[in-house]
Each structure stands twice: as structure tokens, then as C-alpha cells.
Amino acid sequence: MKSRIAALLKEAVDALVASGRLPVDVPALTLSRPREERYGDFATNFPLLAAKAAGTNPRALALEMKARVPSSPLIARLEVAGPGFLNVFLAPEATYALLPEILAAGEAYGRLPARAQRVLVEFVSANPNGPLHVGHGRGAAYGDSLARLLEYAGYAVQREYYVNDAGRQMDILALSVWLRYLEIAGVPVAFPETGYRGDYVRDIARGLRDEAGASLERAPDEILIEDPSLTPDALMDVWIAHLKTALGRHYETLHGFGLRAMRADIDADLAAFGVHYDRWYSERSLMDNGAIERALTRLREHGDLYEQDGAQWFRASRYGDEKDRVVVRENGAPTYFASDIAYHLEKTERGFDVLIDIWGADHHGYVPRVRGALSALGCDPERLEVLLVQFAILYRGQERAQMSTRSGDFVTLRALREEVGNDAARFFYVLRKSDQHMDFDLDLAKSQSNDNPVYYVQYAHARIMSVFRQLAERGMVMPELACADFRLLEAPEEHALLRLIARFPEVIETAADAREPHQIAYFLRELAGALHAAYNAHPILTAQDALRQARLALIMAVRHVLANGLRILGVRAPEAM
């Protein structure tokens, strides 16, 4: 609808340009939805923008433009208003004509035509050294809703999880599991502060015990040596080195077991949350297949790599970063950044037009160096969009819940899901802009009351379904909805609903362009409110036949929009509650 109206107005602009009234390089014509009904269904500020070029005042230009808009059955009237807006009032037939379209399209209503662009959305990508916590949950809800939204907006989307299976943190997990494994065998162990203390480590150790038996037992005293001259972190590295020596080839059994256990746990957790990936991308594979070496060689050939203090540095400062960055340490091991360079190079080589990375906001300082690396590799850094998700600060009543994987004192995503349910969790997460800090109140999300917006929207859907159930229970015939006489829908509450559902495809487009699924959530709440208002004001089943048929058609169309919107957010649209 919007594009059809825009085309009509564009004809008027073209006519003004053709007649020499306006220069060729006029500003772009944009249509907006005015906040207030009395300003029409659409409005353009074009006369305000172009008046100076035309050498006249905006209102006069608006009048000239109005006179050149071709007549159309879609438009009831045009008005020049305010300082020089041109407001468009749609003919009622134009919105009525939409209802049969929505009823026919059903699940596809609001879906935009396929685009050529391929998008890769990488999200969560939490280190597999512990269960997902509520902070990851926000990234999961946001990333998955965004992926669904982009698909609905016509993009070809792939979802990916980057698994950091190669780093030091995995070694710490291995050591932690190993110590718990000894405990299970009755070996006394002084578990270090720097190890992972969560209960899940014991669970993994029990599984390891079942699989490996006693084959990994070694004396802990030979591993956990004391050295007061070392920092706790340095000491941990020493212990890891000792453990690797002591276990030899068996270390891989231990390391691999911990990794697989955590991977499976995270996978199952996300799947239960409605999040599914096309690919789990291993960081280790980048080392094993030479991708890192290849990327670094390419940088070196461009003169963007140099050696200093025994380490290899990338000249990030040439590409907008504040300083150069180490890619290969003095000890020869590549940094996390090195694998990330290789990973992003490989992403562009796979032919994606848009690379979306969803990161925790604490990684924001990392953006310039990755962009810089892409530039240095000859890739267009603009293709990479890094979307930052602020932390969700969790409250239980007034108490702030702490989250730390290392201490084991954290609220897991799984616990949250079990406590508040998937629907409330996902809706609640997405109800805030991702780059906004968020207070996640567990008690509120848990409350199954009208405090909780997800029930308000779901109830609107269930309520519509209930009307159709009632229809059957009363022995009434289900009428042919598409053939209803929609002109009977003349109440203000019904027009409000019509306007809202007509706007849905535009909401999809702007939300997708802005990467903001929260716009869908807000739209759904508004639509649910309009549905409840109309429901209260106008009885449906007790109306006379033709009017009942028209109202049933309207709420069925609303139902499709609610269901389609909720699906994008990964929230169920229940038949009954």
C-alpha cells in the first residue's frame, strides 16, 4: 500500500521536474505514517524539503504538488497541512480490499519478496566452558528473532555459532574436570580458586569416570605445585602444562570429553529455547586446516604484519584502530584475534553479502580491529555489522543476582526458562532495544498476570480463537470470510484495527532494516490492545449475519498478523490459555 501511494506522489514530483518547476536533483520523497489520525494515513514532508530549490514557500509547493497527483481509487483526498505537509487520506475501499488479501495469504502475510542478499548471523558463540547464563539468553533471543525477522523480510539467512574450542579457557575446564574426576575416585584434592567451581564440572567428571575409568588418574601433587612467586593465572598455566605432560596423549581424551559435554549441553539448551543453528563453526578447525596461517600470510604480503619483542603484530593502527595488535605470541601461539581474522576472512569467502556479528557490549573495543583486519585483507569492512547486546542485569526482587562462570554462582538460561517459561523469557528479552541496558526482573517475568506483556498479546490471539470455537459450539455456520461486506466495518475501533494490520509489512521492513526485532514486539502489543478494545466495544457472534461475517473476517485477519508476528519472536500463539 505504502509503495503504491508513494508511486502516485512520485508522479506529481516528476511532473514538477519535467515542467522545470523543480531541479532534477530534488530530495528523496519519503512517506511516513503520521502519529495522529487527522493527519491522514500517509504524509510526506517533501514540500518542506524542496521549497528552497523551487524558490517558493512550502505550502505553495505542496498545493502545486497536490494538483499534480493523479486521481486514484485508493486516495479519498489530499490535504495540505501545517507548515507544508501533504497528507494522504485513503479511500475506505483501499483498506477493505486488504482483508481478502490477508485472509488468502495467511501465514505469508507480511512476508516481503525474496532479495538477492545472503546474510550470515553469528550469535551467542559463548565459550563452551560452562552452561549458558541469562546474559547469553539475551543474545540468543535477540539473534534468533533477528534471523527470523530477516528471513521474513526476504533475506537468505544462515545462523552460525562460533565455538571457541581452542583456547586456554578450555584447558582450565579440562583441569577442573580432571580434579573433580580424582575427587570422585576418592583422591583428596585442594580445588584451586582459579578453577571452574560450578556443579556442572562434577557432572562432566562423573561422565568421564564412566567412560575413561581409572585411566586418567595421576597424583595431583605432581600437577598442582605451589610457587608463591607466580600470579594465580601464571600458576594455572604451569598446572595445565604439567597436566598435559602427565597425561600425554590422554590429555586429548580429557579435553575432548569436556568440550563435547559442554557443546551438547549448550546445543540442547538453545534448541529447547527455540534456537537452531545451520552451523557450529570450530575455532580449532581454523588452526588445523591452515586458515590462520593463510590469513596471516596475506597480511604479511601486504606489509601489515611485523615482528617486535618476539611477537607478530598486525598494523591495526593503519586501519582505524587505536594501536597495533598481537596476532602471534612470543611463545608461537596465535591469539584469539588471529583466529578471528581467519574466521571473518572465511565468512566473506563463503559469499555472504552481509555479516552480522552479535556480541556482548563489553567487546565493543574489539570492533575496530576486526574491521581493520578485513580492510587489510582487501574485504569491504562495511559488510560486517557488529550489533552489541548490553548486559541483562538480573534482579530477584530487590536483590541483584550475580553471574560468574568461574565461581559457579550464576543464573543459567536453563533455570530462567524453567522458572518463567520460554515465551515470557523470549518476549521479555526482545522487548528492549538490544543496545539498551536491561533490568531483567525475574519476579515480573515469572508473574502470570497482566504485568507481563507476553500474556496480553497471547491472550488476544487465544481470545480470537475462542470466538471461532464459540461459533462452532453454538451451531453456527462458518461463513465465507473473504466474501463479507467489509463496508459494514465502520466503527472507529475497527478502523484502528484495519490501519494496524495494513501497516504490518511496513513494520517488518523498518524493523529488519534497523535490525530491531523489538519493533515487532511493540507493534504486537499495540495490535493486541486494539483487538481487546474492539472486542469489548462490539459483540461479534450476537451481531446480525452480514455484520457478524465482516467482524469474523476482521478478527481472523488480526489473528494471522498476531501469529505471524509472534512466530518472528519465537513465541507461541496459543489456541487457548
Next chain:
RNA sequence: GCGCCCUUAGCUCAGUUGGAUAGAGCGUUGGAUUCCGAUUCCAAAGGUCAGAGGUUCGAAUCCUCUAGGGCGCACCA
């Protein structure tokens, strides 16, 4: 110290990318249901858009400064 982000109603937050009288939910106060589900609806009160300048027909939105808050500044991931 430097950099990025944030500051809108009592609380939690929107604000269609510079538009018309700044909105919603919760909370507060007052009302509505012989009828399809009261997990609902209607209404009222509530604002110096952190503060000060600037840009222009027009600013919550763009620029500068100030105050307050968050995050980041590793040969960790």
C-alpha cells in the same frame, strides 16, 4: 587519562532516522461487564526529553561543552 555507549512521566521503556499538541505498559485515582473468556475495557493525574550553547522553516533526534551512569583500553577468550 583516552575511547565507545547511555540519560525521556513515580518505575520499566518506545519514539517510524530532522516534522505537526513527546507516547505506551506498570503503579496511583475514578469508572465499565444481563452479551463472544474480566489474563479485558474506558478515563484522569503525571514532562524544563540530564543541563547549557549551536545548526534551520522545525531538534528528544544532528554538532560542541558540562554533569551523572555503564563498558572497554592484554602476548585472556
